[in-house]
Amino acid sequence: MPPTRRLFAVLLAGSLALAACGGDDDDGGSAEGEGDSGDGGTINVPDDHDTIQAAVDAAEPGDLILIQPGTYEESVSVTTDELTIRGADRNEVVLDGGFELDNGIRVTGAGGVAIENMTARNYTKNGFFWTGVEGYRASYLTTYRTGDYGIYAFDSVEGLIEHTYTSGSPDAGVYIGQCYPCDAVIDDVVSEHNGLGYSGTNSGGNLLIVNSTFRFNRSGIVPNSGSYELCYPERETTIVGNLVYSNNQADSPAIDVALLVMGTGIVPAGGVGNVIERNRIYDHDLNGIALLPFPEEDANDVVPPASDDDQPCSEAKGEPTADPATIPDTVLWNPRDNRVIGNVIEDSGLADIGIGSLVDVSGLGNCFADNDISSTAPTDLEALAPCDGQGSGGDWTAGALDLSKFLAEKPPSGDYKTSPVPDDQENMPDAEDAPARPATDVPRDIDVDAIEVPDRPSDA
Amino acid sequence: MTTLRAASSLVLAGAVLAGCAQDDGAGVAERVSPTQAGPQGRVPQFVVECRFSHAGPDDPIVHFGHHGRSHLHTFFGSTVTGASTTAADLAAGDTTCEQKLDRAAYWAPALFEGGRMVAPTGAAAYYRPGVGVDPGSVEPYPFGLKVIGGDQAASRPQSIDTVAWSCGTGSERHTTPPACPEGRPLRLLVSFPDCWDGRHLDSDDHVGHMARSAGGACPESHPVAVPQLLLSIGYPITGAGHDLSLASGSLLTAHADFFNGWDEHKLATEVSSCIHQDVICGVVSSRP
Numbered sequence: 001m002p003p004t005r006r007l008f009a010v011l012l013a014g015s016l017a018l019a020a021c022g023g024d025d026d027d028g029g030s031a032e033g034e035g036d037s038g039d040g041g042t043i044n045v046p047d048d049h050d051t052i053q054a055a056v057d058a059a060e061p062g063d064l065i066l067i068q069p070g071t072y073e074e075s076v077s078v079t080t081d082e083l084t085i086r087g088a089d090r091n092e093v094v095l096d097g098g099f100e101l102d103n104g105i106r107v108t109g110a111g112g113v114a115i116e117n118m119t120a121r122n123y124t125k126n127g128f129f130w131t132g133v134e135g136y137r138a139s140y141l142t143t144y145r146t147g148d149y150g151i152y153a154f155d156s157v158e159g160l161i162e163h164t165y166t167s168g169s170p171d172a173g174v175y176i177g178q179c180y181p182c183d184a185v186i187d188d189v190v191s192e193h194n195g196l197g198y199s200g201t202n203s204g205g206n207l208l209i210v211n212s213t214f215r216f217n218r219s220g221i222v223p224n225s226g227s228y229e230l231c232y233p234e235r236e237t238t239i240v241g242n243l244v245y246s247n248n249q250a251d252s253p254a255i256d257v258a259l260l261v262m263g264t265g266i267v268p269a270g271g272v273g274n275v276i277e278r279n280r281i282y283d284h285d286l287n288g289i290a291l292l293p294f295p296e297e298d299a300n301d302v303v304p305p306a307s308d309d310d311q312p313c314s315e316a317k318g319e320p321t322a323d324p325a326t327i328p329d330t331v332l333w334n335p336r337d338n339r340v341i342g343n344v345i346e347d348s349g350l351a352d353i354g355i356g357s358l359v360d361v362s363g364l365g366n367c368f369a370d371n372d373i374s375s376t377a378p379t380d381l382e383a384l385a386p387c388d389g390q391g392s393g394g395d396w397t398a399g400a401l402d403l404s405k406f407l408a409e410k411p412p413s414g415d416y417k418t419s420p421v422p423d424d425q426e427n428m429p430d431a432e433d434a435p436a437r438p439a440t441d442v443p444r445d446i447d448v449d450a451i452e453v454p455d456r457p458s459d460a
Numbered sequence: 461m462t463t464l465r466a467a468s469s470l471v472l473a474g475a476v477l478a479g480c481a482q483d484d485g486a487g488v489a490e491r492v493s494p495t496q497a498g499p500q501g502r503v504p505q506f507v508v509e510c511r512f513s514h515a516g517p518d519d520p521i522v523h524f525g526h527h528g529r530s531h532l533h534t535f536f537g538s539t540v541t542g543a544s545t546t547a548a549d550l551a552a553g554d555t556t557c558e559q560k561l562d563r564a565a566y567w568a569p570a571l572f573e574g575g576r577m578v579a580p581t582g583a584a585a586y587y588r589p590g591v592g593v594d595p596g597s598v599e600p601y602p603f604g605l606k607v608i609g610g611d612q613a614a615s616r617p618q619s620i621d622t623v624a625w626s627c628g629t630g631s632e633r634h635t636t637p638p639a640c641p642e643g644r645p646l647r648l649l650v651s652f653p654d655c656w657d658g659r660h661l662d663s664d665d666h667v668g669h670m671a672r673s674a675g676g677a678c679p680e681s682h683p684v685a686v687p688q689l690l691l692s693i694g695y696p697i698t699g700a701g702h703d704l705s706l707a708s709g710s711l712l713t714a715h716a717d718f719f720n721g722w723d724e725h726k727l728a729t730e731v732s733s734c735i736h737q738d739v740i741c742g743v744v745s746s747r748p
Contacts, residue, residue, distance in 0.1 A: 077733045100560045109737030124558060125742075132739030147558075155501065155740055178501060228629060228745055230501040297643035298628035300499040321499060324632035329641045 040436050042066055052076045052085070052095070052105075059083050064436035067093050067118065075101040075123075081110045082135075082438035087118030088431050090140050091424040097123035099417055104128055104143070111135040112438040117428045121145050122417070126152045127166070134158050137439035140428040144168040145419055149175040149199075150191070155313075159184040160442040163426065166191045168419030170253035172199035173217070178229045180313040181205025181236075185443035192216040193249060193419050195258030202229055202313075204236040204274070208446055211454070213243045218254045218262040218410075220244040220281075224294055225270035225333040227301040227321075231313035233333055235272040239279065241451035246283045253416035261292070262410045263349065270294035270333025272309065278453045281345045281352075286405060288345035288373070291335035291355040291366055299331035306336070332358055337365040339387060344372040344453050351377035356401035362391075377401035494591055494651035494688050495624040497584075497744070498631050504595050505588045506734045506741040510536040510557035512580045515570055518543040521606045521666050521717055531707035532570040536583040536693070538721055541565040547604030550721025557585075561726035568648065568693055568716040569612070569708040577707075581645070581694040584744045587687040589735060590654035592676025597685045598735045600727045601720045606662045607670055609652035609691065610715030612708045623714045624649040626692075629744060636711060639700035646697040650716040654688035655679060687735065691716045692744075 040062040047068070049055040053076050055065045061082040069092030076095070078085070085105065087093030095104040095118065104120030104127045107113045112135035119142040120127035127143030129152045130136040136159040143150035143166045150166030150173045153159050157179050166173030166189070173191030175198070176184055182203050189212040191197035197214030198221045200207070214220035221244060225233035244265040254262070261267050263285030268274050269292050281288035301321040308316075334357050345352040352373035355361050367387035368376070378384065379399035383392040428434070491503050512534060519530035520543055527543040535541045540553035545565065555563045566585060571578045589595045601607075610623045617635045624633035628644030640646050653670035655678035663669040671682035678685050693716070697704075706713055720727075734741035 077729050079733050079737055102559060102561075106733070106741070108733045108741065109739045124560065131741060132737065227499060229743055230499060297641075298630050300629075300631045317501060321631060324630065327630070327632075329644070 040064070042436075044068070046070065056080065056083065056085070061112075062436060062438065066432070069093055071096050073098060073101070075103055076105040078105060078107040078113055079110050080113075082112035082440060083110075084114045084116070084436040084438055086116045086428075086431060090117045090142060090427045091119060093118040095120040095127075097121070099124060102126075107131070107133060107136065109133060112440045114139065114437055114439040116140050117431050119143070123147065126150070128152070130154070130156050130159070132156060135439040135442060136160075137442050138162070138164055140164070140426065142166075142422060142425050143173070144422055145416055147416060149173070150194070151175070153184070154178055157181070157183050158439075158442055160439065160444065161186045162188055163428070164189045165422055165425045167193040167422055168253060168416050169194045170255050170258070170413060170416050172196040172222075174198045175200060176203045176207060177201040178231050178313065179203050179205070179207075180231050180316070182207040183443060184208070185210070185446055187211050187446065189213070193252050194218075195252060195254035195413070196220075196222045197244075197247065198222065199224065200234060200237065201226055202232045202234050204234055207237045208443075208448065209237065209239045209242060210446055210448065210451060211241050214265075215243070215245050215247065216249045216252070217247045218249055218252055218258040219264045219267055220247045221266045222261060223268050223271045223274060225272070226294060226296050227299045227331065231316045232301070233270060233272050233303065234268070235309060236274065237271070238275045238448060239266060240275065240277045240448050241454055242279045243454050243457065244279055244281045244288075248283070248285045250411040251414040253419055254413040259410040259413070260406055261290070262286075264288075264290050265345070266290075267292055268335050268338055271335055271338065273337045275339050276343065277339070277341045278451060279343045280454050280456065281343060282456075283347045285349040287350055287352065287354040287377075287401075288348045289340055289343065289353045290401070291338055291340075291361075292406075293335065293357040294333040295358060296331045296333060297329065299327050302327055302331055303333060334359065334361070334364055335366060338367075340366070340368045340371065341387060342370045342453070346374065348375065350405055351375040351401065353377075353381055354401035355381065356403045360396070362396045491591060493621045493633075494654075494690055495621055495633055495649045496631065497586060497626070497649060497690060497692055498629055500743045501740055503588050504735050504738045504740065505586055506730045507587065507744050508557050508559040508562045508585045509582065509744065510555065510562070510566065510585065511582050512536060513539050513541070513556045515577060516542065519567075519717070520545045520565070520719060521608065521662070532577065533567045533707070534570050534577075534580050534693075536566040536580075538563050538565040538719075541567065541719070545719070547719070547721055550719065551603075551723070553721075561723035563721040563723065565719040565721060566691055566716065568650065568691070569706040569713070571648070571695055572705045572707065573697070574703045578695050578697065581696055583694070584692045586690040586692065586744070587730070587735070588690065590673035590676070590685065590688040593654065593673050593678075593685050593688075594676070595735045595738050598687055598731060599684055600724070600731045601656070601686050601722070602661060603720060603722070603724050604661045605656070605720040606666065607652050607689070607718045607720075608666055608715060609650040609689070609718070612713050612715045614712045617712060618714070622651055637697075637702070637704055640698045642698050644698070646695045648693045648695070648714060650691045650714065652689040652691070652716075652718060654686055655682040656684040656686050657682045658684040687731065689718055691718070
């Protein structure tokens with residue numbers, strides 16, 4: 001099925017979208033009986049249905065599913081549009097996978113589903129996962145001890161991830177991948193004790209990561225490119241106003257790539273056109289900000305030309321890939337056209353800002369300006385590549401970034417199953433009484449220009 | 461439709477795999493063959509990755525009840541698979557799959573180098589609609605279904621749509637094992653029939669109850685569309701000059717087996733929420 005057909009199906013209003021999905025009565029058909037709703041009614045767990053899944057199966061688009069405190073050993077599958085799935089208490093409504101179940105809640109192809117105010121733990125894959133949707137919202141969610149990601153949006157657009165806490169993932173606490181433009185916002189999240197605080201492969205385009213904290217991971221924020229998924233390269237993620245510190249965590253769970261970038265704050269790995277501004281970054285054994293390549297050994301395609309940068313993901317999916325015989329053994333995704341401006345960076349072991357690749361980086365169009373820093377690799381980076389005016393024409397090899405430091409042996413991955421249990425997190429307001437709020441008005445507008453460099457936390 | 465993309469000037473000019481038979485032609489926009497593993501994202505799928513479990517001369521499909529009668533197999537998924545294993549045994553057993561509710565048994569003839577078994581690094585099971593098959597029409601396999609992909613008695617090269625050899629998770633396919641570069645080790649890809657007769661879990665010849673779709677449709681004799689399984693088995697082999705053979709005979713006899721022991725409810729959920737919803741529920745990552 002051509003991917004554009006699926007996207008159009010999701011765009012259609014309620015019942016039409018359901019008809020296009022090919023299911024019969026299993027998604028939103030109105031069964032009579034207690035605890036069933038419609039027209040934005042409320043279904044209560046456990047009062048109306050013992051399990052979250054039963055409530056989801058009975059729900060119709062627009063309904064609110066309100067879950068009372070308890071431990072729910074479920075892997076919930078959602079295929080109904082515009083549900084609001086909410087815990088009455090963020091810390092007391094717990095989905096527990098027992099390291100047997102894969103995902104806490106997985107939303108497949110259903111638009112506008114919002115999940116809020118609950119905890120997911122001990123899942124072999126993800127806490128909360130949306131794939132192939134238009135409209136998603138994760139608010140006041142906690143995840144810990146999840147084998148892939150805490151909160152994960154794949155091939156999905158129009159999303160909001162806010163006021164969440166994610167820890168104990170070997171890959172990343174928060175991940176948005178394969179979308180352009182994503183039209184998504186990550187705002188006021190905390191992500192710690194993961195391999196990566198944030199990762200995003202081949203995502204971007206009106207994708208904002210703002211006002212958030214990434215700490216105690218192997219690396220903080222790592223947008224990246226690769227051809228094992230579609231819509232490469234990663235481009236145009238806006239990373240502004242974040243606290244990124246102490247990402248040198250020797251005991252965190254970590255996939256190999258996280259080990260490789262251990263000791264860094266913000267790393268576009270083969271990323272393009274990202275805006276990295278006014279973040280406060282400190283205490284990293286290597287770099288506060290490092291613009292690095294991703295050498296892909298197992299590529300399905302070659303790097304697209306820059307002239308394809310503005311091609312939407314929906315079109316890119318239909319493009320042919322290169323003849324396998326023409327794909328080099330290693331496809332080199334380079335960091336290109338990134339803007340690094342106004343960040344406050346200190347206590348970096350190697351250099352506050354570094355850029356390096358396996359090829360000459362001087363012509364890659366990255367620029368650096370107005371950063372409050374004391375070291376760069378290469379030296380005088382802001383003079384070499386300013387964001388306004390001409391570069392100094394100086395020597396890019398002087399004080400070059402020593403990439404071999406990244407290849408040094410790192411402390412091995414910790415076991416995600418025993419990563420730290422978090423403290424109680426802040427509840428959403430009025431959980432019991434607030435009306436249903438499907439993810440149809442997302443993301444909200446963020447005045448990025450008004451965001452200032454955050455202060456150090458008072459307990460640092 | 462655009463022409464092939466020009467390589468960026470920034471891409472390293474790496475070595476082309478000169479001398480390898482290219483049987484699949486240029487990269488394509490659509491999936492046209494069931495043995496095309498990547499790139500992922502073009503068709504709906506769910507995937508399961510399973511570690512190598514054990515090896516043994518057993519086959520509960522072709523030599524049920526006769527331990528030691530079969531050529532050597534390497535087993536993935538279910539940890540209990542032996543000559544007399546039943547579906548109930550699978551359901552009650554453990555699995556090496558990261559999806560704990562996939563208790564199916566997957567196996568293939570052992571790969572030998574110079575007569576010594578090569579321990580596989582693991583397997584990935586890609587579940588997708590058959591090529592061109594309407595995703596909404598796909599039904600879960602019945603519990604206990606036995607399916608064989610490929611032909612263990614083949615004396616001529618099998619179709620590259622049934623059996624292919626590849627390197628890493630890349631998209632090239634060959635009819636014989638290529639010389640794979642470092643970092644992209646050898647992989648065997650076997651696709652399985654995707655149409656069931658709707659009645660029998662097995663058949664006298666162990667293949668007659670299944671058929672392959674053609675032109676996106678199942679034959680009238682086998683009207684039930686089931687997921688098309690693509691089993692990918694990895695081996696720690698790179699470079700040229702390896703003296704390879706299979707326990708079933710020459711490399712031409714590559715094949716694989718699937719004995720469905722999935723938790724029934726979970727399999728039904730994967731089919732309805734992933735395949736019917738036309739989404740990607742998971743990807744096999746080449747990212748380490």
